[in-house]
């Protein structure tokens with residue numbers, strides 16, 4: 001019997017957390033059909049993988065690639081890291097269902113310009129992805145701020161009952177069309193005035209459909225504990241599993257609080273399905289938010305619409321050149337993008353190593369000078385934090401970017417290497433693996449990724465993307481449970 005593809009003698013890490021073992025993997029069509037000591041069966045292509053590590057393709061659970069999977073379907077920043085699936089629509093912002101009239105509300109402008117928002121329904125968005133044929137699979141959340149932008153004339157207030165009903169209807173339709181769930185970005189000014197009641201009603205809709213609720217918390221600074229409590233209560237009310245986005249203790253005054261935040265997460269996870277995602281860096285990045293302007297941390301300006309000539313320098317330097325206060329300089333730069341060096345390394349490491357966290361890049365693909373997480377997050381966890389610093393075992397690092405992620409987002413037959421699963425795979429040389437993207441040179445491909453396979457098709461080989469692109473839209477197929485994943489632990 002002849003196989004389409006045979007990978008021989010790889011050190012196999014299957015995504016479940018179990019120990020590596022040496023095996024051959026045979027692929028026919030888009031699925032894994034055999035694993036073990038397979039001898040020398042015929043195959044259209046055989047990859048000799050001795051000394052290399054084979055894992056499930058990485059699932060980037062936190063992305064803002066919504067329009068990029070269509071506009072730049074090669075998706076090199078992700079593919080080159082070994083990512084085979086991106087979850088779009090995080091932090092309350094999604095490309096659909098959106099029909100814009102006028103300017104792009106903050107922070108939806110992270111996803112593109114006005115002309116990039118052209119998907120009035122999730123079905124239209126899904127069709128555009130299928131036509132674009134990106135190199136990676138795409139699964140999508142619906143953003144709460146995007147829903148608000150469709151029914152509200154202004155955002156600095158709570159939605160009225162008819163507005164909530166209209167949002168709910170659009171959300172229901174999108175969930176029926178295959179969206180995975182809903183995200184919120186309550187810290188952002190265009191969602192901040194949404195009270196718990198507004199969120200409760202929408203998350204009820206998510207829970208009823210068997211979807212997931214992800215949230216960029218209302219407060220990642222001093223009010224972190226209360227914001228976590230709000231998220232837990234909303235998810236419990238809606239009977240939807242919860243993912244806290246990029247859990248962090250932001251702001252110099254909040255450093256050292258990771259143990260408290262993680263013990264809250266553990267407590268909540270005893271009664272309800274609760275997880276978080278995390279990127280392996282101590283700086284955040286988003287649009288420039290006046291509420292985060294402070295002289296306690298370094299803030300780096302990555303872009304500015306009115307003053308592009310001032311980009312790529314610290315806000316402090318710009319303020320000095322202009323003879324303005326930090327706040328006045330920030331006002332003059334808006335709309336703008338920023339990197340905020342607002343976390344402590346010790347806190348971030350604890351979140352990253354915690355069993356309930358998954359890896360998500362939160363990369364910003366439309367930023368001309370992006371945070372290095374866009375090109376480096378996954379290799380950085382494996383190479384820097386697992387291999388070099390031994391913060392967590394390699395099997396656990398891989399689980400956090402494959403098996404755990406697929407389970408939490410309901411991605412059936414993904415995130416694991418087993419017979420019958422989709423052949424989304426990455427083969428890498430652990431010794432050579434490095435994230436090379438830095439804050440100063442952020443656009444740089446990782447080294448050490450030998451081969452990336454998406455749905456049985458080789459999409460990337462030794463530094464180069466190849467055709468055909470084989471990513472698919474992954475529609476929600478299963479009902480997610482809101483029950484705790486580790487009862488009694």
Ligand SMILES: [Zn+2]
Pocket residue numbers: 090091185216245246
């Ligand atoms: Zn966010």
